[in-house]
Amino acid sequence: MTLLQVLPMVFVLIELSLYTLLGGADLGTGVWQLLAGRGPRAARIRTYVYEAIGPIWEANHVWLIAVLTIMWTCYPGAFGDIASTLVVPLFIAGIGIVLRGTTYAMHGATRGPEDHREITTLFGLSSVLTPFALGAAVGAIASGRVPVGDQPGGYLTWLNPTSVLVGVLAVLVGAFLAAVQLTASADRQADWEMSRAFRRRALVSGLLAGAVALAGPFVARHDAPDLYTGLLHGDGRAAVAVSALAGLVALGLVLRRRAALARYAAALAIAALVAGWALAQSPQLLPGLTVAHAAAPRSALIGTTVAVIAGFVVVAPCLGLLFWLVLHGRFERVVQSWPAAGTVHRASEATRRRRAGASALTFVLGAGAVVFGTTLWPQVVGVLLLLAALVGGFAAVGPGELADEDTLDGALTADIGAGRKLRMS
């Protein structure tokens, strides 16, 4: 087993942890929307949650997409086997993601979560369905239910005890993370009513998640003995201990009204749990298939590793910027700043004609090179000329000034076209 063969799996596990943490917190907000109840206080809670999701929104699904793409690039055979056996839960998760994203988009056109409550309800239901199905898929892999080879799994393979446990845990952890995040956000805005409300929710969901996690060993002992041994007696033991401790610390911090700090403890708990699972079944990826055997040829591993590292170098500062803007409340305060109207030199009609003529000529030259060029370079030059002609043509048309023209003619009130009176709206 070489480093190159393992490194992409480490990326996958990191991204799975990030998805559980960030995507889980997103999904968890849907749980609280669903459980808000009735009445004015519930309306206040739903509105607060809706506004708090804000700019971070659906973007966190990219962690999941990254997990899928690295899996199929670097461990293509194992990915194919997982996809064949777990087609049902993965498909359900996909539908859940579609419904959630669509209802999110629909909310952009409403006056908030109280306007069209059925959208909010669907949003909440899909927010529960998605993590449950994904958690169940993870549970099926962890309990060794995905065999090597293209083996259809049928409708019920994924509803085994371990899968159900992991699915429920995923929903509860998401709800806990969302509640902690919403408490921290309310603290920042000095919204003590919401802070109290979500601190209570964080404690309840945190305790429930802890209880389900504690039930884990008992279920695994009967349902997935290998996983049980790996987690509690093998290499995973230390990680599981760290996870349990960090979870307790997170709960304690919420209790002590330190929600902002509790987020970091919760992140550690999740990362340690994912690491524990990985160590428990290492070096096996699927039963009888090691990570090294599942790995793709060397060049694909190198390409992906380079792409992931390079991508991370670009993405990390940008994501940092977004989080910085959100966490510093920059999206909450308005900086009204009109630019001073600059002097605009309007292109004269002669200039415009010259531009149009030059663009048309460039277009003809480019088209000629593309159509009659027989080798690569004339065609490349031709395409570049065509693109230049498009930009030049756009500038020559000048759509901004074009829209002025009717005003100059005073045509707003005049009859045009078929002679209809135009309504000023």
Next chain:
Amino acid sequence: MGGLGLTAVDQAYLDQARQMQALSFVVHIPLVCFGMAFPAMILFLEWRYLRTGDVVYRAVAQRWSRILVALFAVGVVTGTILSFEMGLLWPGFTATFGSVFGLGFAIEGFSFFLEAIFIGIYAYGWDRLSPRWHLASGVPIVITGVTGSFTVIAVNAWMQNPSGFSVQDGRVVDVNPVTALFANGFLAHEFVHMYLAAFMVAGFVLAGCYAVGRLRGRWTRYHRVALAVPVTAAAVAAPAQLVIGDWAARTVAADQPVKLASLEGLGATTAGAPEHLLGWYTDGQVRFGIAIPKLLSLLAYHNPDATVRGLDSFPGTDLPPVNVVRIAFQSMVGIGSALALLAVVFLFLRSRTGRLPRSDWFYQALAVAGPASVVALIAGWVTTEVGRQPWVVYGVMRTDEAVTGAREIPVGYGVLALTYLGVALAVVWLLRRLAGRPLPDLLPRPTTDATTGMGVR
């Protein structure tokens, strides 16, 4: 390049799996067009606003950025479904070739991530960031929209014209993903073709909406700006698309002769082959079509007497469904040419009269051009994807070797179709709601100075 020696998967629902994949693309691709072209138009408007201080530009840009967010959010989830389906429907494809093409999707994932981050910053940053920084936060959206689609199209180009690996004892070895994806003879024309298509679709659809508004009497300066920008973008792209399309067809003629023969319904190998317009392919020839002598040879090889390979020169098991491909191709070319004609009319009127067209028929044509451009887009994808059948990786792996063995396909297909019907209704609903919002009162009538044309707020 030798075959993989694979056997077809026992899958009774292969057609349903293909239709399911096609449905997912049909929903996703129009949204992609908006992701590629819409940000550039919005940024152009905001830039004009910063240059002139004219709040009409800002109002259009701001309202469009809300539509962009909504369409992007839907595009995110339909794109996620596609990445699920790659594995769920075609595990043989990802399992065998994931190492070759996966890099493209990895880069796409990062592009898409950056796009999502900056759309969040841009959409929520109106009046929260300084005007310059706000404009700057939009630039990465334009760039990542291009890089993301570029890598996805690189994967498609590789499926059409596979290279960068070799096959040994039925296994894929000597994988070089970089040359496979980016040194591919199909990448350049496919990408430019799609990029122009994005501007045509986004441009004509948006302009079509405001054209309907004009026909109903909504024609303030706000509406004219919102119509002029997309119609101009589409009008400069449409004529160029004919040239790029010709280039694409000649590359297909050289490297995928069976696809060319299907596009044209050319049964027998012919010297000086004619081009048939309309008609129906049956028994090795096009019936009820209008034949233009020697045109196909001229277009494909720049020689009126060139020999074009016919369908009968290929094994019967290697042929795509000819009429599907041919009708899709003819629809794309027909609609594309009509749109180019409309574009030329617009550009001509603009240069002769110096203003937007006045007659209703132009706006009626624009209203039709919107949906027509979407039809042409989908027809174009049908042409290239169905035209590749029965292969998923041209000449190397057949679609029936890639498909899943899962029995649940019809159920999944039904659920997905219902879900996407719901998504389509939801998109229509939310766009209507967004469009129905009253225009902001802050829009003063621009006191336009006739000599400078300068809008003063």
